[in-house]
Amino acid sequence: MSDGTASYARTPRTTPTRYKDRATWERDAIHAILDSTYLCHLGFVVDGAPVVLPTIFARVGDRLYVHGSTGSRPLRGAKGDQGMPVCVTVTLVDALVLTKSAFNHSINFRSVVAHGTAHQVTDPVELSVALDALVDQTVPGRSAEVRPANAKELAATAVVRLDLDEVSAKTRADEADDDEADLDLPYWAGVVPVTTVYGAPVPDASTTVPLPAHLRDFTR
Known part of the structure; x- marks a missing residue:
């Protein structure tokens, strides 16, 4: 685990070879990116071949919890x-x-890359914390508004833990950068912002309760 300093340690794997000025190892900057989304890609090697899977994750302190199933x-x-x-x-x-x-x-972007050794979460208390965090990473406050997982569901759900020891972020937030020789060409240049927008919640047919505050805040 990390030592609580303001930045994570730089390593050869977390130091980019191109555009080094876009990289940061600052803890707060990395956490801010991780806390802004819930989708990650998990890469590993199986039988000598690379595999990359999209899945959801949550950050708790200096630790990532990545969702999976017991048969994956x-x-x-x-x-x-x-x-x-x-x-x-x-x-x-x-x-x-x-x-x-x-x-x-x-593309203007924010990204994080974390390397390390993942372990399956087996402690029941830690697993409960991880599953609540995964739900709340997707919709903040949601875990307190739903039925907790029962024993059968817990047996079918698995989570892997990755400590944020070897991690860095990289960002680009610049305008168009044309070559000087192209500036007078008669083509449009500029930036097209990209945002994620959530629509108004649509209740299920079985839902009889009003829209909870956490969803109103989330979709607002």
Whole structure:
């Protein structure tokens, strides 16, 4: 686990070879990106071949919890004391950057890459904390407004834990960057913002209670 300092330690795997000025190891910056979404990609190796799976995650302190099922390959590999080497990536797209040349088009983004050894969560107390965090990462406050998982559901659900020891973030938040020779070309250039918008909640046919405050706040 981390030592509580303002930044995570730099390592060869978390130091980019291109655009190093866009990278940061600051804890607060990394946490802010992780807390802004709930979808990640979990990469690992099975029988010598790379596998990348999309799934949901939650951050609790300096630890990531990644959701899975008891029959999935990453969970089988993460069992035991040795765990499983993984790479977790998170990416947020903030804008499309359109330039007057095809070559210079870009994307404004925020991303996090974390390396380490994942372990399956087996302690019942920690598993309960992790599952609540996964629900609340998706919709804040939701875990307190639903029935908790029962024993059968807990047996069918699995979570892997990854400590944020080897992690970095990378961002781009710039305008269009055309070559000087292209500035007078008669083409449109600029930035197209990209946002995620949630629509008004639609109740299920069995729902008889009013819209709860956590959903009103979330969709607002």
